[in-house]
Amino acid sequence: NCHCKLQQNFQEMIYILDSMEELKMRLLSDDYGKHLMGVEDLLQKHSLVEADINVLGERVKVVVQQSQKFNDDETTEGYRPCDSAIIVERVQQLEHAYHELVKLAVERRARLEESRKLWQFYWDMADEENWIKEKEQIVSQGDIGHDLITINLLLSKHKALENEISSHEPQLASVVAVGEDLVKQGHFGAERIQSRLNDTLDSWKHLQELVAFRRKRLEEAVDFHQFFADADDVDIWMLDALRLVSSED
CATH class of the missing domain: 1.20.58.60 (Methane Monooxygenase Hydroxylase; Chain G, domain 1)
Incomplete structure (x- = not known):
């Protein structure tokens, strides 16, 4: 039974890693918007990705606690469903992947915010340019x-x-x-x-x-x-x- 649970735990780790890989690909996109509306849209999509990452974070926490429990049980009961070094290694791999994902999400948000500032500036500047042109016409004519x-x-x-x-x-x-x-x-x-x-x-x-x-x-x-x-x-x-x-x- 303990072996079965450990298998389930490892399986959950694989599912989480797959989900992380999928989110990672989205975070590595080099599309930062071609205009203000585009950036706003990408920022909304990014908020959804951040929410998915938070959900994964909770799943990582549960899996890590479970893994810790298997290692603790092994020491108290002397039963070894798996080498504890393997469990530790898998946990580290999972935590590393999660931290990398969080870092990528933070970087992408910062880059999108920079892009929004740029397009907002262009938007406001276009308003100013149009205003000046309009007055130039009035004065010239x-x-x-x-x-x-x-x-x-x-x-x-x-x-x-x-x-x-x-x-x-x-x-x-x-x-x-x-x-x-x-x-x-x-x-x-x-x-x-x-x-x-x-x-x-x-x-x-x-x-x-x-x-x-x-x-x-x-x-x-x-x-x-x-x-x-x-x-x-x-x-x-x-x-x-x-x-x-x-x-x-």
């Missing part, structure tokens, strides 16, 4: 206006846009800070991150230049039209003065 009323209206709209752009700057800065941290930490995507940061910051600088240029043009247009409006006023005043003088004659 802007009409200058043909009279004082229109130009002043355009100028007040432009000032509102300037406020919107400057109040957006902290949001861009926080996304940039995340990217810079990833580069500093030596993230596996560091080169691409740095290049993306450079491009976006160049676009931001370009947007600010466009905004300043448009403001200058609008202010010049105001001065220009104001000059002619003032000149017209002078002409009207001169005509009125001339009429007065000629009527007195």
Whole structure:
């Protein structure tokens, strides 16, 4: 009976090792996601693998306790269903395989979290780039206006846009800070991150230049039209003065 139980114990060890091997293959996958949704999906799947590993951990514990019991029984009863060295060796093999599996799971989770940070950064950066492009279009396509009323209206709209752009700057800065941290930490995507940061910051600088240029043009247009409006006023005043003088004659 004791021999039978020992056989069952060894059989359970083999089942556990097979399950571990299967999980190990999944943990060795080099797929860390090709986009944010992909990584989120892989992280969910990884949580299920971690749960399976925990269940295996409980089975390992039971088998190890059973094996210990066989060795203890052997010493008390003097009966040897199996060489104790073999039991010890199998237990060590099982525990080693389990620890290796746990280590792989920890490493894969860390790598997936790194990947999530990368794709989250790209996602946020794409939002920033689109926002900048949208504002660039508004600034570039802007009409200058043909009279004082229109130009002043355009100028007040432009000032509102300037406020919107400057109040957006902290949001861009926080996304940039995340990217810079990833580069500093030596993230596996560091080169691409740095290049993306450079491009976006160049676009931001370009947007600010466009905004300043448009403001200058609008202010010049105001001065220009104001000059002619003032000149017209002078002409009207001169005509009125001339009429007065000629009527007195």
